Ligand SMILES: *[C@@H]1O[C@H](CO)[C@@H](O)[C@H](O)[C@H]1NC(C)=O
Ligand SMILES: *[C@@H]1O[C@H](CO)[C@@H](O)[C@H](O)[C@H]1NC(C)=O
Ligand SMILES: *[C@@H]1O[C@H](CO)[C@@H](O)[C@H](O)[C@H]1NC(C)=O
Ligand SMILES: *[C@@H]1O[C@H](CO)[C@@H](O)[C@H](O)[C@H]1NC(C)=O
């Protein structure tokens with residue numbers, strides 16, 4: 001009798017060790033353990049899933065969110081299916097222990113965004129299936145850990161863009177499904193390292209053009225040389241508002257007569273079948289500068305805004321060249337906007353000269369010059385009313401280093417000792433300066449503040465401030 005009781009006790013332990021969540025089916029197909037819980041009316045991921053499971057099916061349930069502990073310690077898991085639930089929230093790092101996971105199916109759920117840490121740790125993931133969610137946003141670093149992907153399906157969402165930088169690094173990628181989204185741009189060079197790509201679907205997006213890419217050229221070579229390769233590249237791009245100008249000529253040359261893509265613009269080609277338009281009708285229009293600032297005079301230290309507008313097809317890019325012939329970029333003192341406006345925030349005498357606006361597009365370029373005159377303010381050397389006229393030298397707008405610059409005045413201007421000017425309050429972006437001298441210091445007409453910006457770290461510039469001068473002086 002004693003022996004029999006002991007035997008029962010032993011069975012009890014064994015059953016507990018191989019526990020299977022209620023309503024689920026667990027298949028112990030050595031060496032793999034599969035936990036099958038599809039269509040079981042589950043409202044959450046069962047807590048008592050065997051941590052050694054290799055395949056876990058949870059599709060067609062009513063799971064609304066994924067918690068950190070749901071898949072904790074499941075280091076053997078290879079295949080995880082969560083399709084057709086109502087998942088709208090996934091806790092950061094929820095899949096972090098799944099270092100052997102190959103396939104993650106999250107299609108037909110209610111995800112609206114992919115946050116940075118959602119897919120952290122999934123360094124062996126090959127298939128990431130996210131179609132038919134409500135995605136509007138994927139954080140810029142969300143795909144950093146899933147660089148080993150072979151298949152990425154983001155179709156049927158509301159995405160305007162995806163982290164292209166991360167996609168560029170997925171060198172094993174063979175299938176990228178982006179159809180039925182709102183993507184309006186694919187950056188040039190995205191596919192240049194993706195030599196394994198066999199399928200790209202961008203059907204029904206908002207693309208006006210596709211970037212020419214070696215990947216697509218490969219497709220062309222295969223087609224024209226008549227080689228039927230199992231790895232022939234398939235590109236689907238119908239249902240986009242294609243702008244059929246010279247930039248799409250390369251695509252037209254791929255000669256695939258069997259598809260029904262149409263052009264949305266320019267007006268002459270609207271609605272016509274892409275593959276039936278002769279190559280010579282894919283035209284661009286060289287830039288024409290339509291409006292620009294002709295001449296401008298500003299007081300030293302004031303802001304100067306130079307404008308330049310051009311039209312053409314495609315829309316010309318506008319660049320500015322300084323009087324010294326240097327390309328002007330964003331810096332502490334200058335801002336260049338996409339609409340062609342150049343803003344010199346604080347002018348110096350050295351900015352005087354002819355600026356050049358260049359409008360360019362694939363069809364050509366056009367230039368115009370804009371003369372800028374900076375009206376010099378007199379600089380008082382010291383209290384003897386001697387007017388100091390330093391050589392303005394060349395403008396420092398487009399240079400990143402200014403030799404001889406020093407926060408404590410290198411132009412020989414009057415230096416006011418430290419204790420007469422104090423910084424009363426300072427924050428990261430503001431400073432309150434207090435001038436501790438009497439109103440009537442003879443000869444003082446102007447304070448000049450010199451400071452340097454930290455945006456490009458080296459540029460030193462100054463702003464002049466007039467002090468009201470009593471009439472009696
Ligand atoms: C995962 O493993 C750790 C360490 O063995 C343990 O403390 C933790 O409770 C486990 N978590 C789950 C959900 O099994
Ligand atoms: C310069 O900065 C402005 C304002 O931050 C920005 O709108 C513009 O795109 C920038 N230009 C370039 C060429 O980066
Ligand atoms: C160009 O863009 C800037 C910044 O958005 C704006 O301040 C400026 O008014 C614009 N200029 C023109 C001519 O539209
Ligand atoms: C003012 O300038 C004059 C002429 O350069 C110089 O002789 C004089 O010493 C200066 N005074 C002061 C206080 O710096």
Ligand SMILES: *[C@@H]1O[C@H](CO)[C@@H](O)[C@H](O)[C@H]1NC(C)=O
Nearest residue numbers: 403404405406407408409410
């Ligand atoms: C800047 O000025 C300070 C104080 O006048 C001086 O000690 C320093 O050597 C100067 N630095 C340069 C690079 O001229």
Ligand SMILES: *[C@@H]1O[C@H](CO)[C@@H](O)[C@H](O)[C@H]1NC(C)=O
Nearest residue numbers: 405406407452457458459460
């Ligand atoms: C700008 O200011 C910082 C902080 O005072 C200083 O370290 C740096 O040397 C300055 N740069 C120049 C070019 O004067």
